[in-house]
């Protein structure tokens with residue numbers, strides 16, 4: 001999947017690329033006094049526009065969203081900001097737009113360098129205001145940016161709240177963003193508005209043109225460009241079905257995930273960060289079967305510090321009030337690039353230097369994450385799981401790092417949890433084949449069918465040309481899954497499944513027969529899976 005789903009659903013519409021701001025550069029004014037007066041008028045116009053958006057947000061979405069624009073007004077009125085622009089005009093003779101650009105760019109850079117994901121995302125608010133001011137100054141180039149007819153899907157490097165609210169009611173149906181920003185206001189707005197949205201899609205969006213019609217499937221994380229009439233009809237039916245299902249499924253909140261014959265499993269969810277907590281609670285997740293922690297490392301300029309990670313992990317543990325969270329240590333590489341880690345170009349990145357292979361070579365990065373998890377674990381119930389394990393030796397080495405961290409923490413008298421089981425993802429065939437050996441060492445297993453299928457069948461999980469060959473119900477894949485579940489149970493080990501196959505009812509039926517303890521699915525699939533389980537005899 002290229003990118004991260006921040007709001008699930010299906011959207012059908014035309015792509016409206018949001019124009020990126022052109023750089024102004026340094027221009028000078030011959031009349032600084034007059035330029036300052038013009039700057040003041042500019043501020044008034046911007047304040048007027050923002051007040052209108054604030055009122056609209058309050059009427060159409062809610063108070064919390066309206067506050068985004070109150071924050072914009074406060075930034076605009078901030079004396080430090082106003083004085084900085086004024087002095088750039090008066091002392092350096094900068095033209096108004098150059099002065100605005102200079103001051104805003106400095107502030108944006110400052111926010112982007114802060115080691116806190118929330119504050120980092122606030123840079124987007126400042127970019128939003130900068131764009132507004134410069135557009136007004138340029139007598140709104142935006143007027144040329146005609147809104148396409150019909151439902152639109154906004155697409156951009158970064159979408160700002162103003163972009164979303166600038167679209168007439170009911171016309172905005174989806175959003176696609178190149179950069180990250182799970183805690184950005186755009187993601188928050190998408191969730192409040194219930195608009196299917198994906199962020200962090202990167203260069204995959206370059207293939208999408210302004211005005212193209214697409215189906216955005218923010219359930220599987222894909223999009224179809226210029227779909228046929230039949231495809232659109234199919235997805236419209238899916239949309240109707242989704243709506244009906246959503247209503248009907250609410251009755252399963254609070255019920256146990258138990259078959260008619262009394263066999264109970266846990267239905268947990270896969271998450272990428274604390275922003276998924278709301279969906280976890282709404283859908284009554286029984287735990288987190290896979291926290292893809294690598295997302296915390298993505299779309300930034302340096303690795304998150306221990307303290308920042310600790311706060312994020314703690315938030316999730318506390319938010320789930322004692323339910324188990326399985327932290328998968330960072331699974332970087334393959335399709336999940338992190339530029340600052342400098343992992344280099346590879347001919348076969350999915351088979352390359354990635355995930356645990358990278359972590360074992362970079363103990364500092366790895367141990368920082370482990371420290372943060374072990375410390376946060378006192379605030380709830382945590383397990384640690386290593387990705388891409390191919391041999392027992394790798395697990396033993398990874399465990400030795402955890403042991404080192406434990407003893408460092410103990411020596412430094414830092415509080416940490418002594419009760420954090422260690423397990424592996426079974427996503428490489430060798431781990432499935434050697435499950436009996438692994439059972440001597442690990443506390444638990446979780447089957448990652450997304451990769452297990454790709455590696456067992458030698459089918460690139462991302463290549464649409466061979467998508468029909470990618471089949472987790474292939475007898476060879478099923479044989480490995482059966483082997484892992486039944487062997488784990490025979491050896492008295494806990495076993496779950498966190499790959500996408502866990503949401504497939506055909507798979508659930510088999511897993512229950514074999515004795516699985518847990519399935520972990522996207523939050524939006526929990527209640528549907530529970531309904532299925534409760535109807536099984």
Ligand code: PEP
Pocket residue numbers: 290292331427447448449450451452498499500
């Ligand atoms: C998997 O491989 O099945 C899995 C759950 O992990 P990811 O999709 O993040 O590779």
Ligand code: MG
Pocket residue numbers: 387427448450451
């Ligand atoms: Mg995987």
